Amino acid sequence: MLTAERRQLILNILHRDKKVLSSELSAVLKVSEDTIRRDLRELAESGLLQRVHGGALLASPAIASYADRQKQAPKEKEAIARAAAKLVCPGQVVILDGGTTTLQVARHLPLDLQATVVTNSPPIAIALAEHPNIKVVMLGGQLYKKALVNVGAATIESLRMIRADLCMLGVCSLHPEIGISVQNLDEAHVKRAMIAGAAEVVGLATAQKLDTAASYVVESIHALTYLVTAPTVSDEMLVAYKALGLTIIRDALNPTA
Known part of the structure; x- marks a missing residue:
């Protein structure tokens, strides 16, 4: 699975479940937790989610002007x-x-x-x-x-x-x-x-x-x-x-x- 595809899938799961856990994503996507943490960090830097301990939550739309x-x-x-x-x-x-x-x-x-x-x-x-x-x-x-x-x-x-x-x-x-x-x-x-x-x-x-x-x-x-x-x-x-x-x-x- 390409990196872009994996990150889109993470976002899809996040919007469905309102939260994601790094350990669960690692098991489902069959990649290391280090890879998942890197994905979450990149997505957070793009304003697409908010990282929390052990995973991520949805980011607020209030980041806009x-x-x-x-x-x-x-x-x-x-x-x-x-x-x-x-x-x-x-x-x-x-x-x-x-x-x-x-x-x-x-x-x-x-x-x-x-x-x-x-x-x-x-x-x-x-x-x-x-x-x-x-x-x-x-x-x-x-x-x-x-x-x-x-x-x-x-x-x-x-x-x-x-x-x-x-x-x-x-x-x-x-x-x-x-x-x-x-x-x-x-x-x-x-x-x-x-x-x-x-x-x-x-x-x-x-x-x-x-x-x-x-x-x-x-x-x-x-x-x-x-x-x-x-x-x-x-x-x-x-x-x-x-x-x-x-x-x-x-x-x-x-x-x-």
Whole structure:
């Protein structure tokens, strides 16, 4: 079997099973574990998977640029945003993390809603600038251009002063075992501070983000109060998350779905 054929087969197995183990691939493909590890390393460098101890998991689509991510799963993100926006109550202080899905949440907040939104995302702050009843608190810091969010010590220090009712977390990768993970270490620290400063945490994840992993772990899955995902996500795909005690929301009209 040619190297390219073997690596494509590895990807096929990964997409089917959501994970691969080096030892099992070695037995199935009849090559050494060293060869499999080399294959996984090359595939990881191409952004096609995320290596973990003993094997690999699916890589998040969030490795794309912000502009490209705005084009990914727009209907799913809009459905998630409609459902998530209903969780915001009048008078609350809400941390709205950066991301293309959280931007949609900002756009779906009712015009009569009175609340305070704290965000490290310039696009979200701009989207809420014309909202008549929402006070916007913009967190400073260094702009992480790929994700269009402010990160760094200044961002984290500001978050330490805030006790929010709700945090809407943009999810890069979510996995029942790995937890919440991202591609950038500075962003991981900021997300962790957001979680620490909120009474309840809402994870927003399209189907493409589920069962994937990235390089830097933010928190375990238990940091989330709710997981809001698209109505098209199957019950089978959510079994492991429900088993961990997460409240799953898939329908704007039925918040206990």
